[in-house]
Amino acid sequence: MIRKNILTAVGLTTLVAFTGVKAFAQDVHFTQFNAAPLTVNPALTGAFDGTFRAAAVYRDQWRSVTNGFVTYSASIDGPIKYDLGGDDKMSLGLQFYNDKAGDGNLSNTSILGSLAYTKWLGGGQGDPNKSLSVGFQGGYTSKSIDLSKLYFGDQYDNGLFSGTTAELANNKVNYWTINAGINWAHHPVQAFSYTIGLGANNLNQPREAFEKQANSQVGLGMRYTAQVGAIAAVSQRLRLLPVVLYQTQATAAELVVGNEFNYSLSNYSQDFRSVATNIFAGVFYRANDAIMATAGLEFKGFRFGVSYDYNTSSLKDASKGNGGFEISLRYIAPNVFDFAHRREEPCARF
Secondary structure, three states: OHHHHHHHHHHHHHHHHHHHHHOOOOOOOOOOHHHOHHHOOHHHOOOOOOOEEEEEEEEEEOOOOOOOEEEEEEEEEEEEEEOOOOOOEEEEEEEEEEEEEOOOOEEEEEEEEEEEEEEEEOOOOOOOOEEEEEEEEEEEEEEEOOHHHOOOHHHEEOOEEOOOOOOEOOOEEEEEEEEEEEEEEEEEEOOEEEEEEEEEEOOOOOEOOOEOOOHHHOEOOOEEEEEEEEEEEOOOOEEEEEEEEEEEEOOEEEEEEEEEEEEEOOOOOOOHHHHOEEEEEEEEEEOOOEEEEEEEEEEOOEEEEEEEEEEOOOOHHHHOOEEEEEEEEEEEEOOOOOOOOOOOOOOOOO
């Protein structure tokens, strides 16, 4: 009975921690993915109006089922060179995140650097309204697990606990990864803009596994992403920001659809994002997983947001519907040379 209780208590953690390893491990994700754009697509590096963008996200989930899955993310990015062959620009970014999951403290720490080139197109001389961005990203990841907090079937011999297991080869893995992406943005009219992007992560499929497996079985699966976002002005004060995000990696897939309502407390202007005070609220659906609600405030370049996931998957009985909580903060510094660069990014949805 003691053995059964122990195995039941750690069963969920082992399942979550190692199902992803056996079927290729999965990358982290966020509900407020617009506060972590460099984790979505490296081509989004520098895709905003301003000197630099700094963002941070904190996510906490599954505390009603096991030890909380906690994820931190922080990034900074911005243009480093304008007017490359006209209105083009080059941008750099740095992304950091740490994820700690479950009773076994499965930890993932990654540091990624990104480089993006944006080519402005159309709209006439000095007034482009389309852009095509290509981005590349590379970085280092370290993953570890606390074996003292996990139990395996081969640790028991005739009901007696031996404390040794042949399941794992080590408790730490390190590797380099390479990502790439492309993004198209268009601002056809004053009241509407949209963006479409494609990304591919883990292009080198780095080898990672805690288990004793052949090298051919332990490569990290490539993650493909596709995102579509838009900004539509309904009135001088109200804007709609619909979004679709699709990600697939090995046997896992994620589809997010939803809309954010953004209301300005002052009339819309060319400097809407930098000087106006806006409140926003949104509802999103992650297919077969959760209904998500977001809300927050924008003020003088700052954006503060909170979100909550209500679990709708088969785990909802165990989780009692509780999913994940997130809090985010983003700041976009205004461009002090805006008088010389009066172009506006086609879409700042991401």
